[in-house]
Structure formats: structure tokens, C-alpha cells
Amino acid sequence: MSTVMSEPPPPLRAGLLAGRKGLVLGVVNQRSIAWGIARRLAAEGAELGFTYRARSAGQWLEKSLPRLAADGAPAPYLGHCDVLEDGAMDRVCAEFAELHGAVDFVVHAVAHADKDELAGGLAGTSRQGFTQAMESSVYSLIGLAGAVRPYLSPDSSLLTLSYLGAERVCHGYNVLGVAKAALESAARYLAAELGPAGTRVNVLSAGPVRTLATFGLPNFAASMAQRAARSPLGRPVTPQDIAGTALxxxxxxxxxxxxxxxxxxxxxxxxxxxxxxxxHA
Structure with a gap:
């Protein structure tokens, strides 16, 4: 009498980022592009740390982060970080590295311009508004690269988020478009500077999705629908699309x-x- 041997179950998938550790800056709430990215990274085995600026974001993250941790694992790192504050990025990078030994990746999803500055057009931008937009959106990446550099692993990766307004005129984007153009340039220079040590620096330019930041942009809903209809795929971009490319x-x-x-x-x-x-031609 023969014995039927059952096939062994397939091995569990470890995940593309199993054992990798990284920081995510810029989550505000569940609509944040950075939060969608973080969820995808956690699903692929990454161990994450988060920073926040606003108290409300910190409170939301404190309640939400335990869901990202694997069973039995400690809750992800959470630290306050105002990118306009000297020493803030150095502190959180050092704290995260102390917990994990090294940093394998960073997601930089930080940008800001006052809605009154956006509404006034580019020519109406104040010196203070321009400086704040550039410091928040561009220097934050440069300063972050310098702060995290001592802790980066040899095959690490930095990712920042941009928008089409960096290279084309997008109505209402104004000073943020100028800042995003500078951000993309900064990423290229950082890629050249950090590349010899094995660190990659890339930019993800995401199509429009509904986030807290978009509420300050005029006619956003109509613009989003028009762009979806005029794109080659004929549909809007989803947070899942963006998170997959970030992964x-x-x-x-x-x-x-x-x-x-x-x-x-x-x-x-x-x-x-x-x-x-x-x-049209």
C-alpha cells in the first residue's frame, strides 16, 4: 500500500524590505502620501520610524503606529521634528540609529507654503514666504541628508516627493513649483555626492491625490478629474500606485x-x- 506524500507548503515570503530599517518624514494623517508608502513598506518587512511636526499629527501617529508593527515587535520609533529648527533632524536621526544601529532608507515627504502665498501668484510671493517654502521643501532634504549620512548603510536609499509643477506651470502651485524644481535639482546633486558610498537618491513625482495639503490649492478637484481624463491611462493615480513605485x-x-x-x-x-x-500636431 503506497503512501501519498503531500507537498510541503510554500515558504513564507520574507518581503522585499525584510530586515531593512528606515525613517519616514511627513506623515500628517491617513490621507498622507507618506502614510500610504509607509504601510506598503511595513507590509514588505521594513522596520520604520516616523517624525512629526504638528501635535495633532503626533497624536494620530501614536495611535496608528502599533498597527504597523509585527506581532511581538516594539512599536515603530516616533519623534518630534520641526525641519525649520536647528538640530532637530540630527537628533531624530541619531535616536533612530541608536535603536537600530543603521539607517537603510529615508522617505522625505516634507513641503510647505502658506496658502495665502499660493493664492497671491508667484509675483506676489513675499520674501518670508519664499524663504519658508524653500527651507521647508528643499533645505529639509539637504539637511536631512547631512544628518543621516553618518548612519547610512552601504546600500541605502533616500527618496523625496515632487510634483509636475516642478517642470511645468501648474495653476495655483506658484512658489511650491519653484521649490519643487529646486528639490529635484538638490536630489541630483545629493545622488552624485552620496553615490560613492553606495547611497542612492531619487525623486518620485506623484500625480494629484486628495491629501490635506491639496485643500489649499484652488480648483483641485476639477483639475484632478481633468488630468485623469487626459492621461494616457485615463484614470486617476491611486495611493497604491505611488506606494508601489516608492517600494x-x-x-x-x-x-x-x-x-x-x-x-x-x-x-x-x-x-x-x-x-x-x-x-494640435
Missing amino acids: YLLSDLSSGTTGETVYVDAGYHVMGTWPGDVG
Whole structure:
């Protein structure tokens, strides 16, 4: 009498980021692009740390972070960090590295401009408003790179978030468009500077999704619908689309990619004219 041997179960999938440890800056609430990215990274085995600026964001994160930790694992690191405050980024990077020994990746999702500055057009931007937008959106990446550099592992990755307004005129984006252009340039320079040590620096330029930040932009809902209809894929971008590309850029799948701006906008940025445009070629 023969014995039927059952096949062994397939091995458990470890995840693309199993054993990798990284910081996420810029989560405000559950609508944040950074939160969608963090959830995807945690699902792939990453051990995460978070920073916050506003007290409300810190309180929300404190309640939400335990859901990201594996059973039996400690809750993710959480630290207050105002990127406009000298020494704040140095402190949180040192605290995270002390807990984990090294930093394998960083997600920089920090940008800010006062809504009154955005409403006034670029020519109406005040010196103070311009300085705040540049310090919040651009220097925060530069300062973060310097603060985390001593703790980066040899195959580490830095990722920052941008928008099409960095290279094209997007109505209402104004000084933030100028700041995002500078951010993308800064990322390229950092990629060249940190590359010899094995660190990659890339930019993810995301299409419009509904976040807290977009409430300050005029006609956002109408613009989002129009862009979805005019994109090659004919649909809006989802947080899952963005998180999947972030995972690629932070994992070994993109080991040969640095200094790049990768668009996740359903292809909208490739278009120059559309059917029905007067005089389109």
C-alpha cells in the first residue's frame, strides 16, 4: 500500500524590505502620501520610524503606529521634528540609529507654503514666504541628508516627493513649483555626492491625490478629474500606485537607479497636446 506524500507548503515570503530599517518624514494623517508608502513598506518587512511636526499629527501617529508593527515587535520609533529648527533632524536621526544601529532608507515627504502665498501668484510671493517654502521643501532634504549620512548603510536609499509643477506651470502651485524644481535639482546633486558610498537618491513625482495639503490649492478637484481624463491611462493615480513605485525605489529592485525623477501620474507628463486641441500636431 503506497503512501501519498503531500507537498510541503510554500515558504513564507520574507518581503522585499525584510530586515531593512528606515525613517519616514511627513506623515500628517491617513490621507498622507507618506502614510500610504509607509504601510506598503511595513507590509514588505521594513522596520520604520516616523517624525512629526504638528501635535495633532503626533497624536494620530501614536495611535496608528502599533498597527504597523509585527506581532511581538516594539512599536515603530516616533519623534518630534520641526525641519525649520536647528538640530532637530540630527537628533531624530541619531535616536533612530541608536535603536537600530543603521539607517537603510529615508522617505522625505516634507513641503510647505502658506496658502495665502499660493493664492497671491508667484509675483506676489513675499520674501518670508519664499524663504519658508524653500527651507521647508528643499533645505529639509539637504539637511536631512547631512544628518543621516553618518548612519547610512552601504546600500541605502533616500527618496523625496515632487510634483509636475516642478517642470511645468501648474495653476495655483506658484512658489511650491519653484521649490519643487529646486528639490529635484538638490536630489541630483545629493545622488552624485552620496553615490560613492553606495547611497542612492531619487525623486518620485506623484500625480494629484486628495491629501490635506491639496485643500489649499484652488480648483483641485476639477483639475484632478481633468488630468485623469487626459492621461494616457485615463484614470486617476491611486495611493497604491505611488506606494508601489516608492517600494521599488527603496528596494534592491532599483539598485542601479539614482538621481532620477520617476513619474507616477498615469502618464500625464508625457503629453504635449490632446485630440480636440486647436492646432494640435
